[in-house]
Amino acid sequence: MTAQSAIFEPVPAHARHLFFDLNPTVHPRAALQALAAACDGRSAVLGVGVAVAQALAVSVTGLRGFPLLPDARPAIPVTQRALWVWLRGSEPGDLLRRGHALQALIAPAFRLTQAIDCFRHRDSRDLTGYEDGTENPKGAAAVDAAVVQGQGAGLDGSSFAAVQQWLHDFPAFDAMQRAEQDACLGRCRDDNKELADAPESAHVKRTAQEDFEPEAFVVRRSMPWVAGADAGLVFLAFGKSFDSFEAQLRRMTGHDDGITDALFSFTRPLTGGYYWCPPVAGNAIDLSALGS
């Protein structure tokens, strides 16, 4: 059982998220096999959307599309793609060029639909200045939270990734007093301590992983992005299923108790997709659960 190792590593200095759609006129198997051989799970993480499994006429236990939440306030967009590749490194130019090579490798079966450049901000902070990732499970707890176990070869070692691009409204954030900003997150920006009197709408109250039944632990590897005048966070969470992320998202959007996450006062998602990240065998991704 070997998971794609980037799941357990701190976020890199730079990253590039690539999203691909299927070309319905080309069978995807050969392109997928080439891509799997080119991804090592460390510098290139591969995630497969449900459309790929459907095109191959297989089903992967637990793999589904990003949920429609018609009652969510605010609206949560669904932009499910067929494939997701997360390139990680230290040189943005190298990531761009590596992406070009992968794009060429899997054309014309897959077409690039979106690319997002990300970077680490200081000691892994969101662009609002708050440290992100503090409550991530570590060591064996991270494996338990993020990796499929006990389901057999091909599935064991795999992981389920939720990816959302969030756009920040910096003028709205900057218009708040510091106390109000801290109350949105539920943490003090200066010392990262949880606020004793955080309101129920505070982000860390909405998502407190041990407060769900069952507990909803995930391993988050979110990173800031910027493109021209727009910027925000690419939220990325790995789970042993999509259920923990989905429980958190539902609580953030008021499904449990009508209270929405105060984060929405300064940021909103633009995209959302679910991707199954196959295990690794040797130096390449193991696609045996997809029949390859």
Ligand code: HEM
């Ligand atoms: C722009 C969007 C977001 C920002 C800026 C953000 C930022 C933060 C920050 C600063 C923390 C506190 C430190 C930490 O434990 O990491 C946090 C915690 C957390 N966030 Fe987010 N987050 C965002 C979106 C989301 C989404 C969409 C989810 C899941 C649906 C989520 C799940 C969590 C979880 C599980 C925790 C830890 C809660 C705990 O157990 O204490 N976040 N986030």
